Structures are given as structure tokens and as C-alpha cells.
Amino acid sequence: MSQDGPAVSGHRTASWYDDEAGPVVRPYAMTRGRTRSAAETPLDLIALVVSETRRDDPVHDPTLSPEHLDIIRMCRDEPLSVAELAAGLDLPVGVVRVLIGDLLDAELVHVSRPVPPAELPDEQVLREVIDGLRAL
Structure with a gap:
């Protein structure tokens, strides 16, 4: 998973996408x-x-x-x-x-x-x- 999300309070947030796969929807979300x-x-x-x-x-x-x-x-x-x-x-x-x-x-x-x-x-x-x- 990419860790290139915007900085929030000095910490990086995880992005909800995989660089190779594109957007990822977790099975429990479906x-x-x-x-x-x-x-x-x-x-x-x-x-x-x-x-x-x-x-x-x-x-x-x-x-x-x-x-x-x-x-x-x-x-x-x-x-x-x-x-x-x-x-x-x-x-x-x-x-x-x-x-x-x-x-x-x-x-x-x-x-x-x-x-x-x-x-x-x-x-x-x-x-x-x-x-x-x-x-x-």
C-alpha cells in the first residue's frame, strides 16, 4: 500500500489505493x-x-x-x-x-x-x- 497520503499533524496517512491495482475496496465494505x-x-x-x-x-x-x-x-x-x-x-x-x-x-x-x-x-x-x- 502506498504511504504517500497528505500529512496530518506531522504524520503521513495511508492512501486507500494500491499503486499497481488502483482503488481497493475491502471485502467487509462490500x-x-x-x-x-x-x-x-x-x-x-x-x-x-x-x-x-x-x-x-x-x-x-x-x-x-x-x-x-x-x-x-x-x-x-x-x-x-x-x-x-x-x-x-x-x-x-x-x-x-x-x-x-x-x-x-x-x-x-x-x-x-x-x-x-x-x-x-x-x-x-x-x-x-x-x-x-x-x-x-
Whole structure:
């Protein structure tokens, strides 16, 4: 971080930018200091996020940050996992979870969870069902 800020009472103040990266917004600033969202839906890495808005339906909510709008845009065409959104936005997963929670509360996205492998039917059961249907 650059220490070239103006002198205040004989001390230099730290600048809020990195010379190579440009302006830096700390993750806690994006989430307003929150580490969890109010959303009751568990947001694991494979949870799929889908935008509730259509492509021609712009969101005009002044409470939404640019990152919120990016999530909505990214999920309009196809569902994306929490992990994919975090990678695409270049943000920590914890921050993305909080932002998605905000969008869930505003009903701008919905989240679906893939069925865990333990809850999938056994392959033998599926074969028996197929054999039974063929016998009809």
C-alpha cells in the first residue's frame, strides 16, 4: 500500500489505493461488515444461483451495489454455482455468499441445490424400474 497520503499533524496517512491495482475496496465494505446473510438457504459452493429477472428487465434498486448487479447479470443466461460466481467476480466466497443472500431477500435470484449423491436412487433400483417399464 502506498504511504504517500497528505500529512496530518506531522504524520503521513495511508492512501486507500494500491499503486499497481488502483482503488481497493475491502471485502467487509462490500458486505457492510456482515459475514453472514439473513437468507435461510444454505449457500454451499455447488449451490446454483439463477436470476429472477429477464434480460430486458433492468434492476433499478439504489440499495444494490455493482457487485449485486454483476451477480444478477451473470446468472441471467444460465445457472452458476457460488464457486463460479466467486471466481468470475474475483471475490472471496464469503463475500459472494453475503451478496447472494441480499439478492435472495430482495427476491432477485433463487438458489437450487443439486441432489447430494447419497440421496440419489441406487443404480440397481433404477435398472429394475427400467426393466419393469420395458415389460409393460
